[in-house]
Amino acid sequence: xxxxxxxxxxxxxxxxxxxxxxxxxxxxxxxxxxxxxxxxxxxxxxxxxxxxxxxxxxxxxxxxxxxxxxxxxxxxxxxxxxxxxxxxxxxxxxxxxxxxxxxxxxxxxxxxxxxxxxxxxxxxxxxxxxxxxxxxxxxxxxxxxxxxxxxxxxxxxxxxxxxxxxxxxxxxxxxxxxxxxxxxxxxxxxxxxxxxxxxxxxxxxxxxxxxxxxxxxxxxxxxxxxxxxxxxxxxxxxxxxxxxxxxxxxxxxxxxxxxxxxxxxxxxxxxxxxxxxxxxxxxxxxxxxxxxxxxxxxxxxxxxxxxxxxxxxxxxxxxxxxxxxxxxxxxxxxxxxxxxxxxxxxxxxxxxxxxxxxxxxxxxxxxxxxxxxxxxxxxxxxxxxxxxxxxxxxxxx
Ligand code: ATP
Ligand code: MG
Numbered sequence: 001x002x003x004x005x006x007x008x009x010x011x012x013x014x015x016x017x018x019x020x021x022x023x024x025x026x027x028x029x030x031x032x033x034x035x036x037x038x039x040x041x042x043x044x045x046x047x048x049x050x051x052x053x054x055x056x057x058x059x060x061x062x063x064x065x066x067x068x069x070x071x072x073x074x075x076x077x078x079x080x081x082x083x084x085x086x087x088x089x090x091x092x093x094x095x096x097x098x099x100x101x102x103x104x105x106x107x108x109x110x111x112x113x114x115x116x117x118x119x120x121x122x123x124x125x126x127x128x129x130x131x132x133x134x135x136x137x138x139x140x141x142x143x144x145x146x147x148x149x150x151x152x153x154x155x156x157x158x159x160x161x162x163x164x165x166x167x168x169x170x171x172x173x174x175x176x177x178x179x180x181x182x183x184x185x186x187x188x189x190x191x192x193x194x195x196x197x198x199x200x201x202x203x204x205x206x207x208x209x210x211x212x213x214x215x216x217x218x219x220x221x222x223x224x225x226x227x228x229x230x231x232x233x234x235x236x237x238x239x240x241x242x243x244x245x246x247x248x249x250x251x252x253x254x255x256x257x258x259x260x261x262x263x264x265x266x267x268x269x270x271x272x273x274x275x276x277x278x279x280x281x282x283x284x285x286x287x288x289x290x291x292x293x294x295x296x297x298x299x300x301x302x303x304x305x306x307x308x309x310x311x312x313x314x315x316x317x318x319x320x321x322x323x324x325x326x327x328x329x330x331x332x333x334x335x336x337x338x339x340x341x342x343x344x345x346x347x348x349x350x351x352x353x354x355x356x357x358x359x360x361x362x363x364x365x366x367x368x369x370x371x372x373x374x375x376x377x378x379x380x381x382x383x384x385x386x387x388x389x390x391x392x393x394x395x396x397x
Pocket of ligand 2: 036038052
């Protein structure tokens, strides 16, 4: 075991969030350590997104110590403790029993810190930071791997990936996100372990995380290089990598997904959407976004352009326009969208107004409303009385 003294001020953010949990467990005589992504990201100087603690206390003991707890997976020994300003996940040291169907362990048994790290996926995710002794403990060679920027499975790569095949997809994501090279035996196992049997939900979650990450183009490359496109989606084979590099770092997931699928034909996209557990809103907006990131779709009249810029998905298109040097009109579209969003036009006349003017309810009324709206967006109508004149003329009154 490698053990190093570490100067971390646990009373400061982000660690301070977990201070009440660390104090409570320690006062009750339990061992409690930080584990997983927060330790890894701290060592890499990356922002820490969430805090995970591991302890020798059982979930029942954790629940008895803290007033506000949510049990998320008692069978896996995980309790979420709600603290002022957020939440902290507390996992009981455990060892996983035999895995069934490459997805989940049949059960878990409580264990020690040394045994707990053995069940973790990659060495960089298996480091332990002890806030009481102010020590970093490494039982699996993770520190050397972090220093060498190397992704390595804890234990026998093939056996560990076969146990839980989601680790294959997690491995690709971590390698891309952290910019790590993949250790040869780990790479061989990533290539060879079949990822059958994973639910579409778990696969889709990896997809979403992969394209949401600023290192998305590296992720797409790795997916294709390691032959995992067939698991995630064959559509990734046609992803346009240079355009992914131009996306802003904080690009929302939906926009990034649309950029990734830019070269996908509408029929292939529709077929793919049927297979994925995607929200209704994304299902509605993706085809529109995939289509409208191509300049040719904007060669239209002023009214049509404005109508498009008022479409529900238009806001998600904007991140795709910011760095488009190859599309001179993109900056204008962006400015026009900003203006329209700030001064969102409303139709001057409603159906009720037309009826009051003497238009009979029916299809003609709808047609007149649409024509009025088009004329308004084209700038031909700019006030109520002109709208009324237009309506009277259109209705032949
Ligand atoms: P992120 O920054 O994406 O949250 P993370 O490392 O914190 O990265 P989590 O999914 O939050 O990842 O999981 C926390 C820790 O639990 C991991 O660091 C790893 O040690 C362990 N872990 C999570 N999923 C698995 C898995 N499928 N197999 C083995 N260990 C896992
Ligand atoms: Mg995490």
